[in-house]
Amino acid sequence: MNMPPTATDAIKDNLGEAGSHLKQAASAAGEAIKGAGSAAGDELRLGKANLKAELADSALAGIAAAENMGDAAREQMDVLMDKSRDVLDSASELIRERPLTAFGIAFAAGWLIAKVARSSNK
Structure with a gap:
């Protein structure tokens, strides 16, 4: 004689089925975590490769830039030399046009330099 299932049997069956589904859910979660870890590892490797490439x-x-520094320094030196030539040309022109004024300025500058040099020695 087969007895009809009782409420207790139904609860046991339902709990067994719930346990089976929980086991499957845990397995699926594990696979998802493993897949996420693998994907994260792939992204990490890609990021590392990109970092190395950018560095x-x-x-x-x-x-x-360092190789161009010498050329840039030469360019700046040429500009400076051109400006100093212009200043010397202007000074020469001023001396030719006003020799007495130039002499007076030179004398005053020499006197001032000598005065400062003497006062710093004391």
Whole structure:
């Protein structure tokens, strides 16, 4: 004789089914975590590769800038030399046009330099 299932049997069956579903959910969660870890690892490797590439590009740009520094210094020196030539030409022209004024300025500058040099020695 088969007895009809009781309420207790129904509860046991339902709890068994719930446990089975929980086991499947835990397995699915584990797989999801494993997949997320793998994806995160892939992203980390990609980020590391991008970082290395950007640092290498930065180093190359720095080296290129350093190589151009000599040329830039020469350009600036040429500009400075041109300006100093212009100042000397202006001074020469002023001396030719006003020799007495130039002599007076030179004498006053010499006297002032001598005065300052003497006072600093005391």
